[in-house]
Every structure is written in C-alpha cells, then in structure tokens.
Amino acid sequence: MKKKILLGVGMGFAVVILAAVIIVGFFLGDVVKVGMNTVGPKVTQTTFSVDSVHISALTGSASLDNFVIGSPEGYKADHTIRVGKTAVSISPLSVMSDKIVVKSIEVRDPDIVFEGNPLGANNLKKIMENVNAFSGAAEAKPDTNAPAKPTAKPAKKLEVDHFLITGAKVHFNGAVLPLPNIELNDLGKGPEGITPAALIKEVLGQITTDSIKAIGSSVGNAGKAIGNEASKIGKGIGDLFKK
Secondary structure, eight states: OHHHHHHHHHHHHHHHHHHHHHHHHHHHHHHHHHHHHHHHHHHHSSOEEEEEEEEETTTTEEEEEEEEEOOOTTOOOSOSEEEEEEEEEEOGGGGGSSEEEEEEEEEESOEEEOOBOTTSOBHHHHHHHHHHHHHHHHHSOOOTTSOOOOOOOOOOEEEEEEEEEESOEEEETTEEEEOOOEEEEEETOSTTOBOHHHHHHHHHHHHHHHHHHHHHHHHHHHHHHHHHHHHHHHHHHHHHHHO
16 A cells, blocks of 8 residues: 555656646746847847747757847947857756756858958957957956955856857858858866856857958959959950060
C-alpha cells in the first residue's frame, strides 16, 4: 500500500513539474523578447529589436524572428544588421545554473549595411565602440565612497560551443558583397564563461573584420579592372598616333 502511495505521489510531482516546464516555455519567449528589446539598445546605443522569440524548454531549442540592429548616431541607413531567422540550442538544465550552456547559435542570411570609411570611421566600428563603452562601464570598479546599495544578483554567464553565421551579405556603395561563413567555437568555455556584452563584442568584431576584407577585395578588383581598361585605352590612343 505504501509503495502505491509513494508511486502516486511521485507521478503527481512529475506531472506538476512537466506542466510547469511547459508553461514556463510558453511564456519565456515573451520574457526574453522584452529583455532583449530593453537591454539591447543600452549595449549598442542603437535601435535594437526582435519581433518574436520561440522557446521550447523541453528540447532546449529557441528561435528569433526578424532581429534588427539599427544605425548608430551619425549614420542614415534604416539598419546596420538585419537577420530574418536565428536558431539556438541550449542545454536545458544549465538554465538553472550560474552559466547557461548554449550548444549552438546559427544566424542565417544576415543583411549588413556598411556606411563610412573601411579604414576609418564607419557604422560597424561605431557600434563596436558603443559595446566596448558599455562593457567597460559594467566592469568598472564601484566607488567606495558612494552610498551602499543593495547587492544585486550577478548576471548569468554564457558558454557558446558553436556560433555560425551563414549566407551573410554586406551592402557598400551600391554593391552587394557575399561574406564567407563565420564560425566561432568554445566561447566562454572556462569556469568564468562569457558575458552577453562580450559575446556581442566578439561576434560584431568578426563581422566588421570580414566586411572590411570583402570591401577591400572588391575595391582592389575594381581598381585592377579600371587599370586594365585604362591600359587598353592608352594603347589604343598610342596606336592612333602611329597611323
């Protein structure tokens, strides 16, 4: 009899836990969406939005729809980076720990607008500066002379095992240039993990580097083509004088 009672209680707990996970998974997407739309602009100092977040707490999978980082101050494009779809896989049990383990992030077909000078001031570099400023302020030592404040719970750290950006295109001066796949591995693998701001900094840094390389290569090829055409024209004019 006691065994039957214990079994019934155990099954009851299992059903309650399962129901709780389903309910949390159903509403968690809205919580994450609000969090991203609230914190994102503070980190990048641009408009920053995501239309919807879908999370399955049971499988540890999530997806983001229409994720957009706007242009920083001084730049005119309606966006700097726009991503239609992002897929994320998380270790479900890690959500309850101090470090969330993200198995993979896949960013598909991002649309990037590059404004400014590839070798000087530009919109991607400006966003990087804003992220660096935010990271520096967050990590600054507190003023010991300031009035004591209630101790805040430390932010969760992240571990991202695999970050893939595929199908990216960058717009520059009317040209659309494809970027190679960007792969980052083992971010925050150690016990300290990586902060969300540091993750943004790492990814944006790679996007900026690869965009500048693509632009430099395109300008170089255009320069060669112009040089070749100029040589042909020069030769043609020389031939005319010989006649």
